[in-house]
Amino acid sequence: MRRSIATLLTLSVSALALAVPAYAQTAATPPVADPVPGATAQDGVPDDSPENTIVVTGTRAANRTVADSAVPIDVISSEQLSTSGLGETNKILNTLVPSFNFPQPSIADGTDVIRPASLRGLAPDQTLVLVNGKRRHVTALINVNGTVGRGSAAVDLNSIPALAIERVEVLRDGAASQYGSDAIAGVINIQLKRANHGGKASVSYGKYVTTLDGVPELSAVTLGLDPNDARVLAATYSGERKARDGDLWTIGANLGVPIGPGFLNVTAEYRDRDNTNRAGYDIRPQYNRTSTTAPFDPREATFNRLSFEFGDPRTEDYTIFANAGMPIGDFELYSFASYARRDGRSAANYRFSGQQPNNRDYSVLAPSATPSNANFVPLRPDGFLPFIASELRDYSIAVGLKGDIGGFKSDLSVVYGNNRFDYRTENSLNASFGPASKSSFDSGGLQFGQLTANLDLSQEFEVGFAKPLTLAFGGEYRDENFKIRPGEVQSYAAGPFFVAAQTTTAANCSTQGGVYTTASGICSFPGRQAPVGAQGFPGFPASAATDASRHSYAGYAELDTDIFAGFTVTAAGRYEHFSDFGDTWNGKLAARFEVVDGFAIRGSVSNGFRAPSLHQQFFTTTSTNFIAGLPVDISTLPVSSAVARALGSQPLKPEKSLNYSLGATANPFRGFNLTADYYHIKIDDRIVLTENLGAAGSGTTAVNTAVKAILDANGFQSVGAARFFINGLDTTTEGFDVVGTYRFGIGGLGNWSLSAAYNHNTNSIDRRINALGPLAQIPNLILFGRVEGIRFTDGQPKDKLVLSADGSVGDFGISAKTTRYGKVIAPGAAAPTSNALSLTDYGPDDLFLEPKWISDLEVRYTFKEHATFAFGANNLFDVYPTAFPKGNRPASVGGQYPISNYYIPYTGFSPFGFNGRFLYGRFTAQF
The missing domain is CATH 2.170.130.10 (TonB-dependent receptor, plug domain)
Structure with missing residues (x-):
C-alpha cells in the first residue's frame, strides 16, 4: 500500500509539473x-x-x-x-x-x-x-x-x-x-473548473442578525424554585432573545493559466467562521445544596445562565484545488489534486458546579463512603464547559491518461485520497483522577485512506440503429485502510478514584476500605465511582487501536444507443469482489421513449449494493450521551469484540437494493423543460447502529439491568450502555420529483431563469431483523427500537419545494429563492404512554416540526463587467424551527418535558438548521 501511494505521489507531482488536465x-x-x-x-x-x-x-x-x-x-x-x-x-x-x-x-x-x-x-x-x-x-x-x-x-x-x-x-x-x-x-x-485563462477573486463577509423564536430573554432568577416546575429556579423574562454572531469571512481566488497547449486551473479558499449560540437560559440550580431545605447558594443570582453553546462550531478552513492537463501526442495526461485543512472547536454539554458525579471530588471521600449532597465537594467551583477541538487534514491526488487505443477511447486513472480527523478535549477533566486530572487531553484520532485505479474503454459502433451503439467496459481496483489512534492515557483511563466492585473475602475487602456484602461475597466501593475519561469526549482507549484494510476489484460493461429515433436504451452490468465479504453482481436497464416531439416517458430498473464500510466493522470508542437530560457513557463496539458478540453481533453483510423509476419529460417550447419521476427503492439488510443497549430510554428497567450485567461481566463496569452495527432493517423508500425550468429573455428587461422543484419522499421499515442470539432470553429486548425507527422514517422532510428566480437587467442582477421544508418528527426518549413497548407509537416528548418557508434574496451590481458587488440575506424573514416545549406536559399525559428543553431549545433534525437570518456582502473581481 505504501509503495502504491509513493508511486502515485511521484506520478502526480510529475504530472502537475507538466500541467496535466482532468476530465x-x-x-x-x-x-x-x-x-x-x-x-x-x-x-x-x-x-x-x-x-x-x-x-x-x-x-x-x-x-x-x-x-x-x-x-x-x-x-x-x-x-x-x-x-x-x-x-x-x-x-x-x-x-x-x-x-x-x-x-x-x-x-x-x-x-x-x-x-x-x-x-x-x-x-x-x-x-x-x-x-x-x-x-x-x-x-x-x-x-x-x-x-x-x-x-x-x-x-x-x-x-x-x-x-x-x-x-x-x-x-x-x-x-x-x-x-x-x-x-x-x-x-x-x-466537475472542477478547467479554464486555461482568466480567473475570479472573491471576498465575502456576513453574520447572523436574528431574534430567537420561542426563547425568552431572561431578566433575573430568584433564590427559590418555580412553583410550576420544581426542577428550576423561578425566573422573569422580557421579550425574546436576540443574537448577533457567527461572523463568516470567505476569501477565495480561482485562476486559469495556459501552459503550452495545456492548462492549470487552481482555486484557493480561506474561510473563517465564528461560532453561533442558540442556547436557551439554563435556570436549573447550578450549585450544590446540602439538603432540600438548605438555602440556595447566593452565586445563583449572578451565574451566567447562557452556559451552554448550541449552534455552529468555530471553524477555520484552508482549501486548495488544482485541475491540470496537457495533450501528449494522441493522448491527454491529466491530474487533479486537493488539500483541505479545517480546525474546529465545538462545545459539549455544560457540567454545572453541583452536577453529580461529573464534578465531584472523590478524593475527599473514603472508599466506603456513600456520596451525598452533604459530603459533596466540586472539582470546579463554578462548573465547566468542555470543548472538542478537532483537526481535519484531507488530501487527494489523481493521475490519468486518456486517448484512443485501437479505435477505443481509453481512460486509465489512479486516485488516492486520505482523510485524518484528530480530537483534543479542552477545558475538561477526568474525574477519576480527582484534583490531579489534566484539563486538556489529546483524545486520539481517526484516519481513512482510499486508493482507486480505473481503466475505462468505449467505442461507438454503427449497427443500423438511429444512433451508434456505444459499448463501454472497464475495471476497477480499490484498496481501503481505516485507523484509530488512541488518545493519551488520562483521556480514557480509569484513575485511582474509580474502583470496580469485586468478588473477594471480607478481610481483603476491609484492607481495601470497601463495603462487603456477605450474601453475595462482593466488595463494593461507593466512594470510588468517579466517571472515567475526559468529559465531553473521552479519548480512544489503547484497546481501540485499529489498522484495518481491505481491497476489491470489479469489472463492468455498458451499452447505450437509440434503437430508433426517439427511443433510447441503456444497459449496464457489474461484477465486484471484496476481500472481506465476497462477490456481488449488479445490473441496470434504463430506457426513454419520445412519444411525440417534446414529450417523452422514461424509466429504469436496477439492483445495487453497498459494502459495509471499514468504519462500521471496526470503529470503537466510548462517549458521553445525554439521554432524557442525563449523562450516560456509551461504548460503540466493533462487531468482532467479545462484548458485542455477547450482545448478539454478527459479521456484517452488504446492503442490497432494488430500484425502480418511471417518469416523463416535456419540452413543449424552447427554453422550457418539465420532468416528473417516481422512484421506489427496496433495500434489504440495511446496516444500522443499534440502540444504546442498557441505557435509560432504550428499553425497560429489566432489559437494561440484564444488558448491564453482561457489560459488567465482560469488564465494562464503567460503561453505562453499549451499541454496535447490525444488518438490522429491510426498508422501502419511495417518492417522486417534479422539476420545471424556464429560461427566457425579454428585450431590454434582460435574461431570466425561473424554476420550481418538488420532492415527496417516504421511508418505511418493512422488517426489523432482531437477531438477538444469546440475548433471546431477555424479554422485550429490541436492537433497533422506537427512537431509531422514528428517526429513520420521519427524521427528514416528507416533502420539499424550491421556487427560484434568477435574472439580470443591464448591470443589475437578482436571485430570489424560497424553500418549503415539510414536516419532520424528532423522537424523544420517553416511551409512548398508551403502550410503552410500541415501536411505532409516538411518545410524549416527540417533537413535531411544522413545515416552514425559508426565503433567500441577493441583489448584485456589476461595474464594467469585471467587478461585482452583491448584498443578500439567507433566511430573509428570520424563520426558526418549532421549539421544544418546556415545563409540565399536558395534564392528560402527565409528567414533565425533559429538563434540557430549557437550554437546548431546538432540535438538530431541523432540515434548515436553527441559526436564523444571515446577512452578507460580497465583492467579486473577474479577470
Missing part, C-alpha cells in the same frame, strides 16, 4: 474554458438549457443531454453556486436540490464539524460522490450520535469550495452497476 467525461474534451462541453445555442435558447447541456453522469455515451437522458439528472452551474452567502457547498446544495437534505446538528461531537448530507431520505453513505468522474474518498469520521445519518461515514462536500466547481451533476437514480458500492440513492458528480 470527467469518457469522451475526450479539449482543455479550454467551455462551461458546457459540446453545447451550442440554438435559436436563442440559452447554452445551459436542458436540451443543450451535455451530461457525463449516468451514461458513457457522448453528447447525451439532460433533456434526452433516460434517468433524472440535476445540473447545478457555478453561477448558481456563487449566489449565496452561506459559504458551504452542502448548505448551498440544500437550497437548490429538492431531494437533498442537510440538517445541521449541534453538540454531536465530530459531527458538528463534518456534517453529513443525504439524498432521497437515504443514508449519507448511500450516495456516491465523484470528482471529475472519479470516486471521492469518505471521511474518517463516522457519525455515531443521535443525528440524521447516524452510523454512516460520508464524503465531506464542504471541503470542496464552490469557487472551484464548474458544475454539479446530481443523478437521482440507482447506479451501482455503473459505479459500484454506495450508489443506491444516486450519484453526485462534481
